[in-house]
Amino acid sequence: MSHLVLLGTGGTIATRATGGGRAVGVGAAELLRAADAVWPRPGVRVEPRDVAGRPSFAAGLTDVLDLAARIASAVAEAEGVVVTHGTDTLEESAFLVSLTHSSPAPVVFTGAQRPFDDPAPDGPRNLAAALRWAASPRSRGSGVTLVFADRVLPVVGVRKTHTLALRAFAAPGRGPVAQVDEAGVRVLATVRPAPLPMPAVRDLPRVEVVGQYLGADAAALTDARSRGARGVVVAGFGSGNTTPEATRACLRLLSDGVPVLITSRVGEGPVAPLYAGGGADLAAAGAVFAGDLSPWQARLLLAWVLAGTAPGDLGAVRDRCLAWLRETGAVPCPDPLSTPTEDAAR
Numbered sequence: 001m002s003h004l005v006l007l008g009t010g011g012t013i014a015t016r017a018t019g020g021g022r023a024v025g026v027g028a029a030e031l032l033r034a035a036d037a038v039w040p041r042p043g044v045r046v047e048p049r050d051v052a053g054r055p056s057f058a059a060g061l062t063d064v065l066d067l068a069a070r071i072a073s074a075v076a077e078a079e080g081v082v083v084t085h086g087t088d089t090l091e092e093s094a095f096l097v098s099l100t101h102s103s104p105a106p107v108v109f110t111g112a113q114r115p116f117d118d119p120a121p122d123g124p125r126n127l128a129a130a131l132r133w134a135a136s137p138r139s140r141g142s143g144v145t146l147v148f149a150d151r152v153l154p155v156v157g158v159r160k161t162h163t164l165a166l167r168a169f170a171a172p173g174r175g176p177v178a179q180v181d182e183a184g185v186r187v188l189a190t191v192r193p194a195p196l197p198m199p200a201v202r203d204l205p206r207v208e209v210v211g212q213y214l215g216a217d218a219a220a221l222t223d224a225r226s227r228g229a230r231g232v233v234v235a236g237f238g239s240g241n242t243t244p245e246a247t248r249a250c251l252r253l254l255s256d257g258v259p260v261l262i263t264s265r266v267g268e269g270p271v272a273p274l275y276a277g278g279g280a281d282l283a284a285a286g287a288v289f290a291g292d293l294s295p296w297q298a299r300l301l302l303a304w305v306l307a308g309t310a311p312g313d314l315g316a317v318r319d320r321c322l323a324w325l326r327e328t329g330a331v332p333c334p335d336p337l338s339t340p341t342e343d344a345a346r
């Protein structure tokens, strides 16, 4: 009989209505009973454990690092781990866990858009599908994935793309990698997990995400350092551009040894250093273009890399980020036909 561990962390899937709004109040054992009413799971033993009981907007980095440690010990005992999690920060928690997870045992995140006591809840089916995927031999070696609304999505590149709809997540350009429904498990693509081994840490260095908007000045970038940021991620315009003031501020940060990662505020597609005065100047000064990673996942990548790199070694931070981004397909590997503009991004 195969053995899975179910870790409950809270989120809407575990909430009920209260006079003050939805509140977490359903443990992992009760979630499991509801999932079992959707699909039976003969031959699979699931051990429910409660890790936390909060909405995911209230979680912090140390909570996710603790969760990663709980997952690592569960992985040592079981063939797979399923985590129920709030959807608000799921794409960040699962991404950070994926950097720490190197075992072939699958780790599967899921959640819900509707509360446990909703007349038509989506949580039980999402959890039943997540368990089914985790128990399938086809999920072995898939690293950390997300099961939501019958689809299995890779964690790198995944984003919450709808505030309320049941199909709340997408991995634009990357997913889904499998489908789980009444027909069973159908694998559509292979996920390439990309763990990034680092020394065990209790917290991560501060990395700020700075957004670009019409006429944005340099204040948020300049102030990031005084707030103790060791790195900055820019959620730039379009393919990775910044206002003239923000471009100059990024160049100052880089010349002071502060790493800058460029992402886009658009929501789909990679960044590329195409425009003089914007992205091309940032790349020439040593900013790392973070491919199709969301600003939030890029922030975690940079914080994770900074945690394992000697302070001030900008070159090592850049090289490690780029190596990981290439490994996961977020940025292209150099090829014989690449152009000078493309090379500038490397």
Ligand SMILES: NC(=O)C[C@H](N)C(=O)O
Pocket (backbone or CB within 6 Å): 010, 011, 012, 013, 054, 055, 056, 057, 085, 086, 087, 088, 089, 111, 112, 113, 114
């Ligand atoms: N659908 C959800 O789970 C949203 C909830 N606010 C959370 O992230 O905990």
